[in-house]
Amino acid sequence: MAEFRPDVPRAADRRTSAAARRRLREWLPGLLFVSPVVIGLLLFTIVPMLTSLYYSFTRYDVLSPPRWVGVDNYARLVTDPTFWTSVGVTVRYALIAVPLGLVLSGLLSLLLNQALRGISIYRALFYIPVVVPAVATAVLFSNLFNVRYGLANALLRGVGLPEYTWLTRPETALNSVIVMSLWTIGGSTIIWLAGLRSIPPYLYDAAAVDGAGRLRRIWHITIPMLTPVIFFNLVLGIIESLQMFVQVYVLTNGAPVNSTLFIMLNIFREGFTHFRMGYASAMSWVLFLAILLLTLVVFKTSGRWVYYEGDRS
Numbered sequence: 001m002a003e004f005r006p007d008v009p010r011a012a013d014r015r016t017s018a019a020a021r022r023r024l025r026e027w028l029p030g031l032l033f034v035s036p037v038v039i040g041l042l043l044f045t046i047v048p049m050l051t052s053l054y055y056s057f058t059r060y061d062v063l064s065p066p067r068w069v070g071v072d073n074y075a076r077l078v079t080d081p082t083f084w085t086s087v088g089v090t091v092r093y094a095l096i097a098v099p100l101g102l103v104l105s106g107l108l109s110l111l112l113n114q115a116l117r118g119i120s121i122y123r124a125l126f127y128i129p130v131v132v133p134a135v136a137t138a139v140l141f142s143n144l145f146n147v148r149y150g151l152a153n154a155l156l157r158g159v160g161l162p163e164y165t166w167l168t169r170p171e172t173a174l175n176s177v178i179v180m181s182l183w184t185i186g187g188s189t190i191i192w193l194a195g196l197r198s199i200p201p202y203l204y205d206a207a208a209v210d211g212a213g214r215l216r217r218i219w220h221i222t223i224p225m226l227t228p229v230i231f232f233n234l235v236l237g238i239i240e241s242l243q244m245f246v247q248v249y250v251l252t253n254g255a256p257v258n259s260t261l262f263i264m265l266n267i268f269r270e271g272f273t274h275f276r277m278g279y280a281s282a283m284s285w286v287l288f289l290a291i292l293l294l295t296l297v298v299f300k301t302s303g304r305w306v307y308y309e310g311d312r313s
Contacts, residue, residue: 105192108189113196191232
């Protein structure tokens with residue numbers, strides 16, 4: 001009778017170990033390549049987010065250790081008039097800038113979709129503002145909107161129109177920021193243009209044979225086929241509009257009379273001017289949850305109006 005030796009691995013165990021080592025060798029190059037991204041995500045995104053979540057339940061002024069206060073910071077938000085002012089400014093900006101940007105970038109993409117000589121140059125020119133640093137854009141528009149020597153009022157005077165106050169009055173400052181935001185619609189235009197180029201030409205040919213005019217072809221073919229592009233640009237527009245900060249910080253810094261005080265700028269003031277990091281963290285998490293909720297609503301309702309080519313449902 002053969003002697004039983006428990007220290008000798010069975011053949012099946014040896015095969016399993018060999019297969020595991022082989023899989024590890026296959027995965028190792030991929031793991032090494034993605035490790036910088038994973039490590040960066042953990043160190044610079046996940047860890048700071050969890051830390052700010054903890055700070056949102058504390059009173060923390062950076063100079064002294066955080067002190068636990070529970071939900072006091074969140075309760076304070078409910079009665080803080082400055083917070084609600086920043087919410088109102090951000091919501092008004094999003095309600096105007098996002099639809100306006102969608103419509104204008106869509107119309108611009110229709111113009112740039114023409115088969116004209118040198119059209120690629122025009123496409124590049126409209127996209128260049130997207131790659132210009134946000135600080136440079138804000139400095140540019142601060143000079144354009146200057147009441148005394150700005151180019152905007154000079155053009156108005158040149159055509160006999162009254163000067164606009166732009167950034168100097170609360171009634172017009174937010175509108176000026178919205179105008180500035182249209183400077184970078186070239187990014188959305190390129191996405192619109194890619195969607196237009198992907199529409200099969202035979203759909204237009206078939207509609208033309210059936211007697212459909214240009215407007216009917218746009219309404220019944222172009223717009224339905226572009227609903228994924230509309231959905232994508234809408235989600236990005238909502239997220240970007242609710243996180244507006246750099247341009248308005250350089251351009252107005254919330255002035256005049258908090259008429260351009262966006263939520264992100266209010267968070268920056270609370271955290272890095274007043275050193276109320278706990279309160280600023282609570283405000284940040286409220287903004288995060290608002291963006292998450294709005295994005296989920298858009299995704300949830302997209303099935304009713306977004307059409308994907310090949311969808312038979």
